[in-house]
Amino acid sequence: MRTFTKYEFHNLLEDKLHKQRMTTVNEATNTDLFYAIAAIINDEVHQTALETMKRHHQNKERQVSYLSLEFLIGRLIESNLINTGFKSVCDEVLIDLGKDPRHVYHEEEDAALGNGGLGRLAACFLDSIASLGLAGNGFGIRYRYGLFEQRIVSGEQIELPDNWLKEPYPWETRKFEETVIVNFGGTVDYTIDEHDNMHFTFNNQEKVQAVPYDVSIVGYHNDVVNNLRLWKAEAFNRVDDGHGYDNRLNYMNNVERISGVLYPDDESDDGKLLRLKQQYFLVSATLQTLIKRFKSIHELPLTQFHEKNVIQINDTHPTLGIPELMRILMDEEGLSWKEAWYITSHTFAYTNHTIMQEALEKWSYDLVKQLNPRVLMIIEEINRQFCLDISEDQLKDLSVIDDGVVHMSRLAIIGSFSVNGVAALHSDIIKKHTFNDFYQLDEEKFNNKTNGITHRRWLLNANPGLSRLITSKIGDSWIAHPDQLRQLLDFKDDENFLSELDAVKVKNKQHLKKVIFQKTGIEVNENSIFDVQIKRLHEYKRQLLNVFHIIYLYHEIKDNPTMEVQPRTFIFGAKAAPGYKRAKEIIRLIHAVANVINNDDDVADRIKVVFLENYNVSLAEDIIPAAEISEQISTASMEASGTGNMKMMMNGAVTLGTMDGANVEIDERVGRDHIIIFGLSSDKVIDYQNNGGYRAREVYQTDERIKRIMDELNDDTFTNGKSFNDLYYHLLKDNDPYFILRDFDTYVDAEKRAAALYNDKKKWNQMSLVNIAESGYFSSDRTIKDYNEDIWKLN
Ligand SMILES: *Cc1c(COP(=O)(O)O)cnc(C)c1O
Numbered sequence: 201m202r203t204f205t206k207y208e209f210h211n212l213l214e215d216k217l218h219k220q221r222m223t224t225v226n227e228a229t230n231t232d233l234f235y236a237i238a239a240i241i242n243d244e245v246h247q248t249a250l251e252t253m254k255r256h257h258q259n260k261e262r263q264v265s266y267l268s269l270e271f272l273i274g275r276l277i278e279s280n281l282i283n284t285g286f287k288s289v290c291d292e293v294l295i296d297l298g299k300d301p302r303h304v305y306h307e308e309e310d311a312a313l314g315n316g317g318l319g320r321l322a323a324c325f326l327d328s329i330a331s332l333g334l335a336g337n338g339f340g341i342r343y344r345y346g347l348f349e350q351r352i353v354s355g356e357q358i359e360l361p362d363n364w365l366k367e368p369y370p371w372e373t374r375k376f377e378e379t380v381i382v383n384f385g386g387t388v389d390y391t392i393d394e395h396d397n398m399h400f401t402f403n404n405q406e407k408v409q410a411v412p413y414d415v416s417i418v419g420y421h422n423d424v425v426n427n428l429r430l431w432k433a434e435a436f437n438r439v440d441d442g443h444g445y446d447n448r449l450n451y452m453n454n455v456e457r458i459s460g461v462l463y464p465d466d467e468s469d470d471g472k473l474l475r476l477k478q479q480y481f482l483v484s485a486t487l488q489t490l491i492k493r494f495k496s497i498h499e500l501p502l503t504q505f506h507e508k509n510v511i512q513i514n515d516t517h518p519t520l521g522i523p524e525l526m527r528i529l530m531d532e533e534g535l536s537w538k539e540a541w542y543i544t545s546h547t548f549a550y551t552n553h554t555i556m557q558e559a560l561e562k563w564s565y566d567l568v569k570q571l572n573p574r575v576l577m578i579i580e581e582i583n584r585q586f587c588l589d590i591s592e593d594q595l596k597d598l599s600v601i602d603d604g605v606v607h608m609s610r611l612a613i614i615g616s617f618s619v620n621g622v623a624a625l626h627s628d629i630i631k632k633h634t635f636n637d638f639y640q641l642d643e644e645k646f647n648n649k650t651n652g653i654t655h656r657r658w659l660l661n662a663n664p665g666l667s668r669l670i671t672s673k674i675g676d677s678w679i680a681h682p683d684q685l686r687q688l689l690d691f692k693d694d695e696n697f698l699s700e701l702d703a704v705k706v707k708n709k710q711h712l713k714k715v716i717f718q719k720t721g722i723e724v725n726e727n728s729i730f731d732v733q734i735k736r737l738h739e740y741k742r743q744l745l746n747v748f749h750i751i752y753l754y755h756e757i758k759d760n761p762t763m764e765v766q767p768r769t770f771i772f773g774a775k776a777a778p779g780y781k782r783a784k785e786i787i788r789l790i791h792a793v794a795n796v797i798n799n800d801d802d803v804a805d806r807i808k809v810v811f812l813e814n815y816n817v818s819l820a821e822d823i824i825p826a827a828e829i830s831e832q833i834s835t836a837s838m839e840a841s842g843t844g845n846m847k848m849m850m851n852g853a854v855t856l857g858t859m860d861g862a863n864v865e866i867d868e869r870v871g872r873d874h875i876i877i878f879g880l881s882s883d884k885v886i887d888y889q890n891n892g893g894y895r896a897r898e899v900y901q902t903d904e905r906i907k908r909i910m911d912e913l914n915d916d917t918f919t920n921g922k923s924f925n926d927l928y929y930h931l932l933k934d935n936d937p938y939f940i941l942r943d944f945d946t947y948v949d950a951e952k953r954a955a956a957l958y959n960d961k962k963k964w965n966q967m968s969l970v971n972i973a974e975s976g977y978f979s980s981d982r983t984i985k986d987y988n989e990d991i992w993k994l995n
Pocket residue numbers: 315316317318320734735736815816817820841842843844845847
């Protein structure tokens with residue numbers, strides 16, 4: 201990659217503004233500048249992408265393909281500027297032009313092709329794979345509409361379509377000539393020839409074009425540019441498709457819906473076939489492409505495909521790739537079942553992201569048949585052969601097809617050579633409980649890869665103040681080697697450093713205070729603790745527990761109006777899946793409680809509750825540098841890893857959490873003096889689930905604080921008319937399945953401890969420093985190195 205002087209960059213910018221935006225530097229809007237800068241980056245990056253590809257081809261490199269139905273990318277402009285090395289010259293040129301670089305970069309629409317942590321993980325992984333110089337590419341879907349845009353109207357969530365492509369997306373290149381065809385539905389017939397080989401013919405299949413859009417993924421200062429290929433579904437224009445113009449238009453609309461919208465991960469019935477179609481669309485288009493590339497790069501027989509390719513599947517969503525690769529190898533390439541199975545089961549590696557039964561993917565047999573009957577035949581045969589080796593009484597727990605249901609996780613495990621969880625605790629639970637039967641059959645297959653986040657986005661770019669401070673003390677080699685952040689531990693007793701650290705946090709809080717005011721009109725106290733819970737709204741993440749504590753604090757102040765309290769600002773960001781009623785009720789409750797507390801003069805500057813609408817990657821980048829307490833309070837055993845916990849730790853927030861997911865490993869690294877832990881252990885939760893013994897009603901009746909809060913949900917305290925009695929009855933009648941009442945007491949205690957610690961500012965800053973210093977382990981560079989060493993084995 202070239203480097204530019206200010207003068208050169210300015211001239212390039214001028215040139216792009218003329219030729220591509222028909223404007224001048226003096227008249228250019230922020231949008232013009234954004235597109236002109238993107239064009240400069242693309243000129244350099246596309247050249248390097250070609251060179252990277254050529255190098256990989258010439259070296260006949262083994263490569264990983266990361267398949268995911270979700271990539272939660274956010275904005276790319278700053279990442280691309282940082283990774284190309286153009287960031288500071290670009291900042292300077294913009295400032296000289298009298299522009300605020302931040303405003304220019306924020307012209308980019310977030311690409312929100314994902315729901316939450318799982319999709320963001322995929323995006324962080326691509327950044328790390330490129331930055332480590334590994335030959336790896338992502339494959340996903342170019343949804344016309346990404347994750348819905350959340351608006352709050354009268355305290356309730358409203359969803360709007362996310363029209364992220366209303367302006368051109370500058371980072372994508374349409375590659376129509378690399379289109380492949382995906383076949384859906386229809387019927388299968390077969391004939392048997394004189395050698396006993398079966399030949400299949402298909403009738404009435406729906407043919408869909410998968411058109412690739414490529415997005416370059418730039419490595420950090422290493423002249424490596426990998427690729428994310430996003431598939432778009434398009435119809436054929438053909439005379440024999442349908443009868444009449446209306447029918448053809450209908451057909452076209454149906455086809456384009458395949459890449460029409462990202463599904464929020466809830467259980468909507470009518471979307472099921474379409475969602476399954478999306479999964480098959482991704483894997484079929486991708487595998488056809490990988491086979492073509494293999495043939496053109498390597499002079500090897502297809503029986504060696506797995507030596508040059510590994511496919512990591514992000515959760516079970518791309519599991520249909522397993523029968524699809526079998527289908528291609530047998531039906532199109534003429535390999536035997538045995539050969540095809542050997543290749544397939546040595547190509548796929550599966551990452552599990554949840555142990556919650558309701559979140560493990562299951563599809564009805566009939567639906568899979570409707571999707572593609574040949575794929576179902578292959579799944580049945582995979583299962584038949586697998587079941588030959590297992591005992592009758594194990595069938596119920598191991599069979600891929602059981603009771604008319606296809607279990608995707610079972611298919612993924614059987615068809616993969618590696619199965620990993622995403623944090624140490626989660627991987628242990630998989631082995632001990634969720635997939636124990638499979639673990640017994642093949643212990644070697646199971647492993648752990650603790651998640652990570654790209655520190656280049658979440659620290660270097662999101663928190664320039666902190667990055668500068670770190671670099672001024674330990675130099676900048678932490679950027680390439682984030683474990684070197686541990687050198688900061690030398691400054692633990694350096695009062696100067698601690699107060700500089702404090703000053704950075706104050707500035708970030710002032711910035712967030714402004715953002716909060718702009719978005720909500722709420723004035724927060726910048727000297728209060730910024731206590732942050734930002735994540736998808738889900739019962740297991742227990743935003744409700746947080747609200748219970750806020751109501752409790754409110755009661756305390758109302759009962760003792762003069763009591764001294766450490767001022768607190770509780771900040772929430774969360775989207776609820778549109779069909780998830782109870783989650784939406786919790787959002788309504790947060791707003792109702794905020795409305796009462798924020799308008800009560802007795803409370804004034806002491807507690808404020810802020811809900812920032814439309815939580816997404818860009819908003820996360822504004823909030824996280826200002827966070828002081830990181831709320832990670834999921835019911836133990838239920839959060840596979842969490843990555844928000846890592847982002848906030850890296851920015852100096854102190855985790856207040858349960859021993860769940862990666863919190864356990866954060867605790868292990870920082871030590872109990874630098875984290876605030878409370879609540880049931882995962883063993884106890886699992887014990888309650890399996891053996892009973894917990895009675896929520898008893899807690900309700902014996903703990904007066906809880907009774908008072910609950911009773912207010914059931915009456916009119918926080919609303920006029922529409923109470924929260926659904927939440928009230930749910931907690932009592934369904935016996936509080938997420939143990940909110942059970943953990944309330946220790947949670948209140950943990951929050952008290954946090955407030956007391958914050959009062960000793962030096963102590964708090966030391967805690968903050970230790971968290972930053974120990975966060976290098978949670979860089980996705982470390983995670984990707986682990987994947988590569990144990991699973992992918994590239995280079
Ligand atoms: C990191 C991230 C998440 C994941 O947060 P968790 O706290 O781990 O659930 C979700 N959404 C966005 C936008 C993120 O950046």
